[in-house]
Structure formats: structure tokens, C-alpha cells
Amino acid sequence: MSTVKQTKINQLLSTYPSGIVYLTSWLVKHGYSLDLQKRYRNSDWFTSIGTGAMIRSGDDVSYEGAIFALQQQAGLYIHPAGKTALSLLGKSHYLELSPKKVILFGGTKEKLPTWCLKHDWGVTLDYHRSSFLPADMGLVDVELKTFSIKVSNASRALMECLYLAPKHQELSECYHLMEGLNNLRPNQVQQLLEACSSIKVKRLFLYLAEKANHSWFQHLDVTKIDLGKGKRSIVKNGVYNSKYKLTLPKEFENGEL
Incomplete structure (x- = not known):
């Protein structure tokens, strides 16, 4: 050469x-x-x-190395999200330390390349395309061994968990995750809730935050958040909460969590 x-x-x-x-x-x-x-x-x-x-050649590359390329080289907003983001942020200590499934979110038009889907990263990539939050809002840099990638901040990650609930994410686990988020910044939460287009996510987030009795909840201006009209049924045969117009699992309203 x-x-x-x-x-x-x-x-x-x-x-x-x-x-x-x-x-x-x-x-x-x-x-x-x-x-x-x-x-x-x-x-x-x-x-x-x-x-x-x-x-x-000979390099040990994990899925995070793929995310780096998608973000820094391809200019995509695909990022670790939900429980995976909370784990990377150190916000979910009781979750399994070596998850077999990695949750990723990206824009509605952003696809995971074939090489990314077919390569063996040692984990399963659970990718969700959505636009319920602005692609560039609520992302933070997480430093890894040799590089950094953007992941959802704690507020956005919890909202992504709620977006997947109850079909792909247990609602009870969302509540336990919410319980651990006692130091969220009200201005960041407010910005995300105002920008969020999912009525279900917004109502559930506020309901769980209030239920967890977080001090930052008192600093939110709910009047600026569009909570939509009409009732929303999260589960069948649940208990109705009139404040947030949600039909929830019985254990939520009966204090059995």
C-alpha cells in the first residue's frame, strides 16, 4: 500500500x-x-x-456503535429509548443489568438499515417509529467508553414507555419507573408534554406523576397541556379515573401497587 x-x-x-x-x-x-x-x-x-x-477488523462493536453511526454519520434521530434509555442514564437500578432487548425509537420515516437489523449485536433490537414527540426534543448525550450517543432524557424515556403501554410495556412497571424520577426538571417535563401529540401519554404521565407525589409535579402548568376530550380506556374492565378520564387497571385505583 x-x-x-x-x-x-x-x-x-x-x-x-x-x-x-x-x-x-x-x-x-x-x-x-x-x-x-x-x-x-x-x-x-x-x-x-x-x-x-x-x-x-478485530474491533468489538456493540449496538451503541451502530447507533453512533446512524446519528453522527447518517444524521438520523434513532436513539435508545424507554427503559433502555433509563438504564443508560442510571435511572433504573432494579432493572436487569444485561438486557436481552434494546428499545429504540426513531422518526416515522427513519428505518433501521438491513445491516443493522441482521448483524448479531448480542441483543434484540426493538425498534419503534413514531412522531408523538419532536424528533430532536428531550435527547441527551451519554458518554460510553470511547464515544457518546444521544439517548432520551428521563422525562422523554418515561413518555416512550407510556407510548408502548399497555401492549408492549407493563403499566405497573411504568409507575415504578416514575416513582424513581423524583428530580425531573419541571421546565423540561412541561416542554415535552406541551409538544406531545399523544393524549394517552400525556394523561398517563400526569396521572402517574401525581400518584407518585413528586414535588416537581406541582410546578407544571397543566392548563397549557392539551389533554383532549372524551374518555380513554387503557385496559378493559378497569376502574375509571374521572380527573384524567382514564380507565385504568384496578390495582392503580385501589392502592394495590
Whole structure:
């Protein structure tokens, strides 16, 4: 390999962190042609993990390395969400330490690439596309070993849990998660609730926050939050809460949680 090519590969390896995925399209934009990428693979500098994606040969790359590429190289808002985000934030100590399923959220038009879906990350990727919250709102940087990725902040993560409830997320677990969020910032919660388009999520969030008796709940201006009209049934044969117009599991209203 020529000195010029060695310089380019050395620059690539020294500039970007280990543990990440490199997107072929992104590399092309940064001056690494498809032919040059092929030579890197033939020289065992890189290993393909599917069409359009490579990793450093011998590198241990987790799903977070894929998320880094999707966010930083592809410009997508796909991010760890719900319980996964709370775990990464250290907000869910009693949840399993090594989850087998990772919850991801992204915009309605954002798809997980085939290479990401088919590669074995050691976990199952549970991806949900939605627009019930603005794509760029309520995300924070979490520092990992060699790089950082954006994940939902605690407020948004809980709302994502409620978005999945009760079909894909137990409502009782949402309440226990809410109980642990005693230091949320009212202004952040207010902003998300005002921007949220899901009536179910907004009503459940306020109901659980009030039930958990969090001090920050008192600082919310509920009059600015559109809670919609009419009743919402979360479960069948539940108990009706007239304040939030929700039919909830009996244990919620009977104090059995």
C-alpha cells in the first residue's frame, strides 16, 4: 500500500473512536472511495458487517456503535429509548443489568438499515417509529467508553414507555419507573408534554406523576397541556379515573401497587 494510502488509513483510524460502525456512504463523502474501501477490507483493516457498513477488523462493536453511526454519520434521530434509555442514564437500578432487548425509537420515516437489523449485536433490537414527540426534543448525550450517543432524557424515556403501554410495556412497571424520577426538571417535563401529540401519554404521565407525589409535579402548568376530550380506556374492565378520564387497571385505583 502506498504512503498516501497509508496516511489516509492512519488518519481514519486515529481520528475516529474504536467501537463504532463506519457507513460506506459517509466514507465516500469524506474522500474514501468504494475502491479504496475495498482495498482496506482486502488488507484486513476493515471488515464488512453487511452492505453499506464496516467495522475495524478485530474491533468489538456493540449496538451503541451502530447507533453512533446512524446519528453522527447518517444524521438520523434513532436513539435508545424507554427503559433502555433509563438504564443508560442510571435511572433504573432494579432493572436487569444485561438486557436481552434494546428499545429504540426513531422518526416515522427513519428505518433501521438491513445491516443493522441482521448483524448479531448480542441483543434484540426493538425498534419503534413514531412522531408523538419532536424528533430532536428531550435527547441527551451519554458518554460510553470511547464515544457518546444521544439517548432520551428521563422525562422523554418515561413518555416512550407510556407510548408502548399497555401492549408492549407493563403499566405497573411504568409507575415504578416514575416513582424513581423524583428530580425531573419541571421546565423540561412541561416542554415535552406541551409538544406531545399523544393524549394517552400525556394523561398517563400526569396521572402517574401525581400518584407518585413528586414535588416537581406541582410546578407544571397543566392548563397549557392539551389533554383532549372524551374518555380513554387503557385496559378493559378497569376502574375509571374521572380527573384524567382514564380507565385504568384496578390495582392503580385501589392502592394495590
